Amino acid sequence: MKTGYKVLDAMTKNPIIISPDATVKSCAELMRKEKVSGLPVVEDEKLVGVVTEHDIVRKVVAEGKSLNKKIKDIMVKKVITIKSNADIYEALEKMKNYGIRHLPVVYKKKLIGLLTVKDILKIEPQLFELIAETYEIREAYRKPINNKSGPGICQICGRFATELFLVDGVLMCEECKRENEQQKSHKKSI
Numbered sequence: 001m002k003t004g005y006k007v008l009d010a011m012t013k014n015p016i017i018i019s020p021d022a023t024v025k026s027c028a029e030l031m032r033k034e035k036v037s038g039l040p041v042v043e044d045e046k047l048v049g050v051v052t053e054h055d056i057v058r059k060v061v062a063e064g065k066s067l068n069k070k071i072k073d074i075m076v077k078k079v080i081t082i083k084s085n086a087d088i089y090e091a092l093e094k095m096k097n098y099g100i101r102h103l104p105v106v107y108k109k110k111l112i113g114l115l116t117v118k119d120i121l122k123i124e125p126q127l128f129e130l131i132a133e134t135y136e137i138r139e140a141y142r143k144p145i146n147n148k149s150g151p152g153i154c155q156i157c158g159r160f161a162t163e164l165f166l167v168d169g170v171l172m173c174e175e176c177k178r179e180n181e182q183q184k185s186h187k188k189s190i
Contacts, residue, residue, distance in 0.1 A: 003124050007091050008084040010123050011105050011113035017042040020049065020072035024060050027051060027071055038102035040111050041075045047104050047111040049075030081106045084113065088120050156180075 018027050018039045031039065031053065041049035051071050059074040060067065081104045082091050091103055095117060105113035151162045154173040161173035167180055 002087050003089045005088045005123055006084065007082055007086050007088060007103075007105055007115055008113070010088055010119040011084065011115040012119065013113050015040055015111070015114035017111065018051065018071055019043065020070065020075065022071050023067065024056055024069050024071065024074065025067035028056055028067070038116075040102075040104050040114055041071055042111055045111075046109045047079060047081070047106055048072075049077050050079050050102060050104065051075040052102065079104060082115065083107070088115075088124060091115055092117075092120055 016030065016034045016036055016039055018030060018041055020041050020043050022030075027039065031037065038050060038052035040047055041051055049072070051074060055074050055076065059065070060069055080094060080098045080100060082094060084105050084107065095101060095103055101117050103115045104111055105115055151160070152164050152171060153159070154161050154164065154176055155170050156172045156176040159173060164171040164173060165177045167177055172180065
């Protein structure tokens, strides 16, 4: 599926970066200050890794290690990347398949941008359902299900609607929802 939007359209062009020799403490402080949950790790203008809040929590805090530990010791070194001319749907598929939320955009190993799930949703909110499929909902049986969604494309008729309704796992416009309810009530009366 092609959206017509390129990674270049949605990515952050000058992302906040960190050095592999920075400490975990300074990284966490930078993340808090900049309100980001992940940082590309760059050395000599080349992408060498990625560090996220999860890396800090799981590899440092939970293991009782020093906050003076270097980022190069906890960063993800095998980084999944994408090119700026790729469609954002391809980027989202890559994020989904690898279970990541930060996708560095590179050209000849040089970082030129960073794409996040939030960046994609800002320009293509209809892709929310694809994103939501990637996250496991803990104790889903206890949680109320919101049967309304914002604007998007009806999965029944294919038309754009300002409000969609979730019915039996399918997002549909009000008209298709009404027809669905009529069909169900007709079947019950037979």
